[in-house]
Amino acid sequence: MAFHIVLVEPEIPANTGNIARTCAATGTHLHLVRPLGFNTDDKTLKRAGLDYWHAVQVHYHDSFQEVKDLYPEGRFFCATTKTDKLYTDMAYRDGDFLVFGKETKGLGPDIIQAHTDTAIRMPMTDAVRSLNLSNSAAIILYEALRQNGFLELK
Numbered sequence: 115m116a117f118h119i120v121l122v123e124p125e126i127p128a129n130t131g132n133i134a135r136t137c138a139a140t141g142t143h144l145h146l147v148r149p150l151g152f153n154t155d156d157k158t159l160k161r162a163g164l165d166y167w168h169a170v171q172v173h174y175h176d177s178f179q180e181v182k183d184l185y186p187e188g189r190f191f192c193a194t195t196k197t198d199k200l201y202t203d204m205a206y207r208d209g210d211f212l213v214f215g216k217e218t219k220g221l222g223p224d225i226i227q228a229h230t231d232t233a234i235r236m237p238m239t240d241a242v243r244s245l246n247l248s249n250s251a252a253i254i255l256y257e258a259l260r261q262n263g264f265l266e267l268k
Contacts, residue, residue, distance in 0.1 A: 116171075116265075117258055118143045118211040119251055120190075122178050122225070125151030125217045132248035138166035140267060142255060145173045145181055151216070178213075178225055185211065193254060194226050195244055197233035204234060206258035208265060217247050 119142055124130045130146070137144045146154075175181050182190065191204060192213045213229075215221030226233050236245060236253060244250070259265060 115209040116141045116143055117206075117208065117255060118145055118185075118188075119255060120145040120147065120178070120181055120211050120213040121247075121251075122147045122213065122221060123149055123151070123216040124214075124247070126247070127152040129217060129247040133251045134170045134172070135166050136248070136252050136255065137171075138169035140255060140259060141265070143171045143173060145175060145211075147175045147178050147181065181211070189232065190229055191232045191234050191254070192221055192226055192229045193235065193250055194221055194233050195235055196220075196226055197230070197235050199234050201234040201236055201254045201257055204232070206261050208262055210258060212251065212254050212258065214247055214251055220244070 117140070119133060119137060121130060121133065121144070124146065130152070134144055136142070182188070188209070188211050189207065190211045190213050191206070193201070194215070213221065213225070215225070234254070236250060238245065245253075259267065
């Protein structure tokens with residue numbers, strides 16, 4: 115199995131490219147939920163992912179609900195600033211889905227409300243609204259991997 119990163123309506127190609135590279139390095143599946151704020155043949159997207167795109171299992175979806183329908187047994191951890199639960203307080207399992215929203219608005223309230231038990235945040239000062247999307251995805255993914263003995267990683 116593997117972990118999954120779900121990007122709901124990502125807007126910045128460089129962030130998605132960076133996340134794709136992290137997915138390639140960890141064997142994580144990448145799910146992109148439309149609409150995307152860029153073309154998947156965008157030079158910035160390709161450049162950020164370098165030459166690792168062949169090593170990423172990318173899945174495209176028309177809605178977040180489509181992802182949930184395809185994986186009815188999946189556990190979905192939703193990153194948001196609108197919860198008190200820290201990402202380190204959760205017990206992740208191989209196969210879990212780590213869900214992130216668009217850079218400018220985050221996840222919609224409907225998604226957060228449907229996942230209040232698994233809504234997670236990263237601690238930070240009040241000086242910023244949020245961390246960069248690709249940094250957030252890497253931080254949470256590596257905590258999930260750490261909790262699972264880094265799976266098959268060397």
